[in-house]
Amino acid sequence: MLRSRFAEREKSLIVRCTPNTYLRKQLRTRRQSLTVDLVLHHSRIVTSLLMELLTAVENEYVACYLAQDNEIDLSEFIVLLLQRRTRVCVPVVQGNEMFFANYLTTTSMTSNRWGIVEPTNPQLIDLTEIDVVVAPLVAFSNSGQRLGRGGGYYDRLMKKCEHALYIGVAHSCQQSDDIETDDRDIPLDAIVTELGVQVFQTDKPQLTGLNSAV
Numbered sequence: 001m002l003r004s005r006f007a008e009r010e011k012s013l014i015v016r017c018t019p020n021t022y023l024r025k026q027l028r029t030r031r032q033s034l035t036v037d038l039v040l041h042h043s044r045i046v047t048s049l050l051m052e053l054l055t056a057v058e059n060e061y062v063a064c065y066l067a068q069d070n071e072i073d074l075s076e077f078i079v080l081l082l083q084r085r086t087r088v089c090v091p092v093v094q095g096n097e098m099f100f101a102n103y104l105t106t107t108s109m110t111s112n113r114w115g116i117v118e119p120t121n122p123q124l125i126d127l128t129e130i131d132v133v134v135a136p137l138v139a140f141s142n143s144g145q146r147l148g149r150g151g152g153y154y155d156r157l158m159k160k161c162e163h164a165l166y167i168g169v170a171h172s173c174q175q176s177d178d179i180e181t182d183d184r185d186i187p188l189d190a191i192v193t194e195l196g197v198q199v200f201q202t203d204k205p206q207l208t209g210l211n212s213a214v
Helices: 002-016 019-032 036-054 075-083 153-158 207-213
Strands: 061-063 087-094 097-102 109-111 117-119 132-135 165-169 190-193 196-199
Touching (some): 036 075, 036 196, 097 117, 132 153
Parallel strands (some): 061 087, 132 165
């Protein structure tokens, strides 16, 4: 009985320790090794590139994120969007699903169970209103695959928001072609790093303008 229990536990550990699990650990460690100054430098470059891209596509409503763990910081990008009267929303997790809620720099915020800040009293928006989703990630590939933290929140959300332009942002050191994917994973339309913009093959009409901007 005891041997059987250990065998089941070992089998469970093998199932959980997938190649993506190791890749997440490796790439998060790599990102965490970046200095504060370097993260800030990369974030400023990415902000400039994003603003340039958005001049070529419809962007009345842009979904962003609030950075942590040495992710590209979108604070300046969000301020610039709000200054030009573009509506901004940020992620809110409720149960096992993620939604987007209206965001202003004065919005009252609180930390969720993962330590990620989100609006205290979220005003959820209709996903069909979103024009662009700017997403964080742990790793990305040269073919547009995105590796997140493993919860599948963005993949499930983007299936309900297929019309929106899906742009990943990251440090270039997060690139890897070892990402394992399946039919649940939604690929990016483009990736922006401090080295520039890469647009992937997609049938979204917005990319006609996007390709001419890069």
